Amino acid sequence: MDRLNLTMLTDFYELTMANGYFKNGLADKIVYFDMFFRKVPDNGGYAIMAGVEQLIEYINNLKFTDEDINYLRSKKIFSEEFLDYLKNFKFTCDIWAIPEGTPIFPNEPVVTVRGPVIQAQFIETMVLLTINHQSLIATKANRIVRAAQGRSVMEFGSRRAQGYDGAIYGARAAYIGGCVGTACTIAEREFGIPAMGTMAHSWVQMFPNELEAFRAYANMYPDNCILLVDTYDVLRSGVPNAIKVFNEVLLPKGYRPKGIRIDSGDITYLSKQARRMLDEAGFPDCKIVASNSLDEYRIRDILVQGAKVDIFGVGERLITSSSEPVFGGVYKLVAIEENGRIIPKIKISENVEKITNPGFKKVWRFYDKESGKAVADLLTLPDEVINENEPYELFDPEFTWKRKIVTNFSVRDLQVKIFDKGKCVYKSPTLKEIRDYCLAQTETLWDEVTRFDNPHRYYVDLSKPLWDIKDKMLKEYSYIRNKNIAK
Amino acid sequence: MDRLNLTMLTDFYELTMANGYFKNGLADKIVYFDMFFRKVPDNGGYAIMAGVEQLIEYINNLKFTDEDINYLRSKKIFSEEFLDYLKNFKFTCDIWAIPEGTPIFPNEPVVTVRGPVIQAQFIETMVLLTINHQSLIATKANRIVRAAQGRSVMEFGSRRAQGYDGAIYGARAAYIGGCVGTACTIAEREFGIPAMGTMAHSWVQMFPNELEAFRAYANMYPDNCILLVDTYDVLRSGVPNAIKVFNEVLLPKGYRPKGIRIDSGDITYLSKQARRMLDEAGFPDCKIVASNSLDEYRIRDILVQGAKVDIFGVGERLITSSSEPVFGGVYKLVAIEENGRIIPKIKISENVEKITNPGFKKVWRFYDKESGKAVADLLTLPDEVINENEPYELFDPEFTWKRKIVTNFSVRDLQVKIFDKGKCVYKSPTLKEIRDYCLAQTETLWDEVTRFDNPHRYYVDLSKPLWDIKDKMLKEYSYIRNKNIAK
Structure with missing residues (x-):
C-alpha cells in the first residue's frame, strides 16, 4: 500500500x-x-x-x-x-x-x-x-471469536474506527484474531481479507415497500442473497417478506437463500422466532446474521439464552476495543x-x-x-x-x-x-x-x-x-x- | 498531506x-x-x-x-x-x-x-x-482542557493511538478542542500545531548519573530546559539535581529554567513539594509539567487537592477517548x-x-x-x-x-x-x-x-x-x- x-x-x-x-x-x-x-x-x-x-x-x-x-x-x-x-x-x-x-x-x-x-x-x-x-x-477479536463458539464473526466497524488506519489495520488485526471477514472493502483489496456486505436500511427505504426492495435485491444477487429484515418489523414484516421472496424469486432460479440479517431489537428472541419461521418455510439452511453493538460478553449471554445466530457482525466494540x-x-x-x-x-x-x-x-x-x-x-x-x-x-x-x-x-x-x-x-x-x-x-x-x-x-x-x-x-x-x- | x-x-x-x-x-x-x-x-x-x-x-x-x-x-x-x-x-x-x-x-x-x-x-x-x-x-480534549481551568494541556498520546491516522488527526482534533500543542511531530509539520518535547527516562539512563544527564541537557537546550525528574526519586534526587543544574548551567549563561516534568507517583503530593523546593531555590517561574494517565476526572481531582501543576501532558486517555x-x-x-x-x-x-x-x-x-x-x-x-x-x-x-x-x-x-x-x-x-x-x-x-x-x-x-x-x-x-x- x-x-x-x-x-x-x-x-x-x-x-x-x-x-x-x-x-x-x-x-x-x-x-x-x-x-x-x-x-x-x-x-x-x-x-x-x-x-x-x-x-x-x-x-x-x-x-x-x-x-x-x-x-x-x-x-x-x-x-x-x-x-x-x-x-x-x-x-x-x-x-x-x-x-x-x-x-x-x-x-x-x-x-x-x-x-x-x-x-x-x-x-x-x-x-x-x-x-x-x-x-x-487482534486480542479483542480473539476474545469475541471465542465467545462465538465456532460461529463466524465478521468485522463491521469501519465507520466507528479511530481514523482511517484504525479501520484498515484494525480489519487486518481482527482477521488475525480470528474473524472470518470484514465489511471494509479496502482491507480486501490490500490484504485479501474476505469483504462482505449486503444492504443498509436505506436500500429498503428507497423502494415503495419492503417486499419490492427484497425482490429487487434477490433478482440482483440470487446466489448471495442476505436480506436485512428489521427496517420495519422483523417478525411481522421482514421475515415473512423474505420468505416470500425466497420462494418467488430464488427457488425458480434454482438458488437457495443465504441468510437474513437482524440489526436491532432483542436478538435472542427475534433469532429464535425467525429460525422457527424459516425452518417451517423450508429454509433450515438459511443463516441468521446478527449485528448491533455486540461484543464477547453480549454474544456469550445471548448464546447462553439459546439465540439462533449463525454469523455475528461486530462493529464499534471490536474496531475500538471499546471496553478497554x-x-x-x-x-x-x-x-x-x-x-x-x-x-x-x-x-x-x-x-x-x-x-x-x-x-x-x-x-x-x-x-x-x-x-x-x-x-x-x-x-x-x-x-x-x-x-x-x-x-x-x-x-x-x-x-x-x-x-x-x-x-x-x-x-x-x-x-x-x-x-x-x-x-x-x-x-x-x-x-x-x-x-x-x-x-x-x-x-x-x-x-x-x-x-x-x-x-x-x-x-x-x-x-x-x-x-x-x-x-x-x-x-x-x-x-x-x-x-x-x-x- | x-x-x-x-x-x-x-x-x-x-x-x-x-x-x-x-x-x-x-x-x-x-x-x-x-x-x-x-x-x-x-x-x-x-x-x-x-x-x-x-x-x-x-x-x-x-x-x-x-x-x-x-x-x-x-x-x-x-x-x-x-x-x-x-x-x-x-x-x-x-x-x-x-x-x-x-x-x-x-x-x-x-x-x-x-x-x-x-x-x-x-x-x-x-x-x-x-x-x-x-x-x-475534540470533544474529549475540550472536557480535559476545561478541567485544567486555564492551565495548558498538551496532547502526548501518539504511541497509544489506534493507528497512524488516530495519532495524526487525533492531534489535530485535540488542538481544535483546546490543547495548546502536541508531542506528535508530524502534526506540526502538517498542521502547524506546536510540537514540544524534552526527554525520556532513557536519556537519564544513558548517562552515568542523573546529574550528568541534566547537565548535558541544560547545555544543549539552555533556552528551553525542562528536566524529567522522576527517573530515580523525584524529591530526593530529581528536583535537587535539577535545581543544581539550573544554578550551575543556566544562570551563568543568562537563562531561566523552563520547567520540570513529573511522570509517575502521586502528582498532588510531589508537585506541592517540588513547587516549594523550586520557590525556595529562587525559581518560582519554573513550571511544573505533569503526565501519567491523566484525564478530566483526575485533573479535576488533583486540582481540588491543591496540586501545583502548570502544564498537563495527556496521553492515552485523550488520544483514544478511553472512557468512551x-x-x-x-x-x-x-x-x-x-x-x-x-x-x-x-x-x-x-x-x-x-x-x-x-x-x-x-x-x-x-x-x-x-x-x-x-x-x-x-x-x-x-x-x-x-x-x-x-x-x-x-x-x-x-x-x-x-x-x-x-x-x-x-x-x-x-x-x-x-x-x-x-x-x-x-x-x-x-x-x-x-x-x-x-x-x-x-x-x-x-x-x-x-x-x-x-x-x-x-x-x-x-x-x-x-x-x-x-x-x-x-x-x-x-x-x-x-x-x-x-x-
Whole structure:
C-alpha cells in the first residue's frame, strides 16, 4: 500500500534527544530496547501479537526527506551537523520480534531492538503505535471469536474506527484474531481479507415497500442473497417478506437463500422466532446474521439464552476495543554496550510492577509434550541453553519459593530476527497463515488462561542467572539511593 | 498531506447497493442523507464538531482507479456497465456541514448530503469515519482542557493511538478542542500545531548519573530546559539535581529554567513539594509539567487537592477517548425527490430514540442577545423564516406541553454549504482560527450544559411545521403497520 512518509510520526522528544546524543558523542553508542506490556486489556489472560508486518514496512521506508529536514531546521534548535546526519540516515539496528498471531503475556519482550542509540531511540513511537494498535484489536477479536463458539464473526466497524488506519489495520488485526471477514472493502483489496456486505436500511427505504426492495435485491444477487429484515418489523414484516421472496424469486432460479440479517431489537428472541419461521418455510439452511453493538460478553449471554445466530457482525466494540481501548506497550532501555560488553540497565520505580527486566534477553515458551499445552514462558540471558532432555526448575520471580520442575517438555525461542544490521531478514507469512497460526496457538493455552473473567495468570519467569542480575541491581540501587539521600 | 487513495475505504454494502441502484434505474434518483448522533460521549452535555477539512479532502480525491476497478471486477458480482459508471464517476452532490469547532448536540444534522443516491450513499462510511473520529477526540480534549481551568494541556498520546491516522488527526482534533500543542511531530509539520518535547527516562539512563544527564541537557537546550525528574526519586534526587543544574548551567549563561516534568507517583503530593523546593531555590517561574494517565476526572481531582501543576501532558486517555472511545454518528436517508418535490422519509424503530427526523432541514441556533448564551437549537423545514424581531415559541418535540417563548434573541443558520453540485465551495479556516472559534463558542454554553456529570440537556427542538410532518408520518406508519399485520 502506498504510504505517506511516516518518519515524522514520532514524539518530538525523540528528536531533541537524538540531537543531544549526537552532540554529546553518544550517537553510535550501542543500546538495547525492549518493547513489552504490563497488563492484558479487559483483564484477560493473554494478548495476541500483531503489527509486525507494518513495523517492517515502516522501517524499510524510514528516511528524512528534504521536507522533513526543512521543517526541522525551522525549529531552530537542531545543529546543521545533526540535520546532515539525518539526511544521510541509514538504519543499522538489529530487531527481533515475536511473530504475529502468537499469544503474548505481560513483562516479556515482544520486540527487542539493538543498535546505535539515536536510531534505536528514534523508532520508539512507531514501534509502540504499530504493535499496540494491532495487538489491541487482534486480542479483542480473539476474545469475541471465542465467545462465538465456532460461529463466524465478521468485522463491521469501519465507520466507528479511530481514523482511517484504525479501520484498515484494525480489519487486518481482527482477521488475525480470528474473524472470518470484514465489511471494509479496502482491507480486501490490500490484504485479501474476505469483504462482505449486503444492504443498509436505506436500500429498503428507497423502494415503495419492503417486499419490492427484497425482490429487487434477490433478482440482483440470487446466489448471495442476505436480506436485512428489521427496517420495519422483523417478525411481522421482514421475515415473512423474505420468505416470500425466497420462494418467488430464488427457488425458480434454482438458488437457495443465504441468510437474513437482524440489526436491532432483542436478538435472542427475534433469532429464535425467525429460525422457527424459516425452518417451517423450508429454509433450515438459511443463516441468521446478527449485528448491533455486540461484543464477547453480549454474544456469550445471548448464546447462553439459546439465540439462533449463525454469523455475528461486530462493529464499534471490536474496531475500538471499546471496553478497554488502550494496549499499554512500553519501550524501555535494558542494556548498553561498553567495549563490546553488554551492561544491563534497569528502570526503577516506586511502583514495583513498573521495574523493568534488565539486560538483553531471550524469551522461551515451554510446551508440555503430552498435552501440547503451553506451560510457561521464561526469560533468560542470551547465551543460556535449555536442555529439553533434562528437568528444568522454574520459579516465580516475585515469590521465589514458588517453584516447579518441568519434565517432558519442548521449548521454543519465541522471538525471530526481523532486521539484521538494518536489513530486513524476515518474510512475513501470508495473512491467512498468520490467522491459522493464531487460532492453533490459542489452542495451546489452558482453558484457565483463556477465561474472559478472572483467568489464571500464565507464568513469565526469569532464569536463575537473569534473576540474580536483577536482584543484584535492585540491591545496588537501594544502596546508592540511601547513600545519595544521606549525603 | 499525500494521502493514499481511500475511495475503497467503504463498507462493501455501499458497492452492492450502488450496483443495485444502477441496475434498477435508481442511479440518478435525488436523495437526502443526514449525519447525526444520538448521545454525547461520557454522558456530557455537548460535543465538538471536527473533521470537516478531511472530509473535503476525501471528496476532492474521490475516484475509482484502475486498481479499484480491477479489484471490483474480480468479485464477479458487478456488471461491466456499472464498473464503467464507476470509472467515469463524477461527484455531483451538495453537502452542508456544521463548521469545525462548533458545539453540537444529539439529533441535529451535522452533515447533510443531497444528490444522486449512488453517490450520496457511497460516501457514508467515510463521512461517518472522518467526523466520528475527530469529533470524538475534540470533544474529549475540550472536557480535559476545561478541567485544567486555564492551565495548558498538551496532547502526548501518539504511541497509544489506534493507528497512524488516530495519532495524526487525533492531534489535530485535540488542538481544535483546546490543547495548546502536541508531542506528535508530524502534526506540526502538517498542521502547524506546536510540537514540544524534552526527554525520556532513557536519556537519564544513558548517562552515568542523573546529574550528568541534566547537565548535558541544560547545555544543549539552555533556552528551553525542562528536566524529567522522576527517573530515580523525584524529591530526593530529581528536583535537587535539577535545581543544581539550573544554578550551575543556566544562570551563568543568562537563562531561566523552563520547567520540570513529573511522570509517575502521586502528582498532588510531589508537585506541592517540588513547587516549594523550586520557590525556595529562587525559581518560582519554573513550571511544573505533569503526565501519567491523566484525564478530566483526575485533573479535576488533583486540582481540588491543591496540586501545583502548570502544564498537563495527556496521553492515552485523550488520544483514544478511553472512557468512551466511540462517537456514535449515523447516516440516515431523510428524503427523496420525486418530480422535483422533496418527499420526507422516516426510519421507524421499536426504540423511540432511534426514530429519525424526516425531511431536508435547516439547523438554527438561538442566542440570547443579553447574555450571549446559546438558548436552544431548532430544526426547521428549509424554507422557514425566523424573525429575530418577534417572539418565537419553542416546544419540546417529545413532551409538547413543555413550551418556551424566546425574545431578544439572534439566530444563526449552523450548517454551511461545503459542496455545490460536487464542487467545493468552502475554504476551511486555519486550524488556529478553528481552535479560537471553538473556545469562544464553548463560552456561549451555560455552565449547566458543560458540567462533566449529569449536565442539563440542551434543547434541540423541531419547528411546528417539521413536527407536524413527523407526527403525520408516525401516524401513517402505525396505520400501515397494523394493516400489514392484519392481512
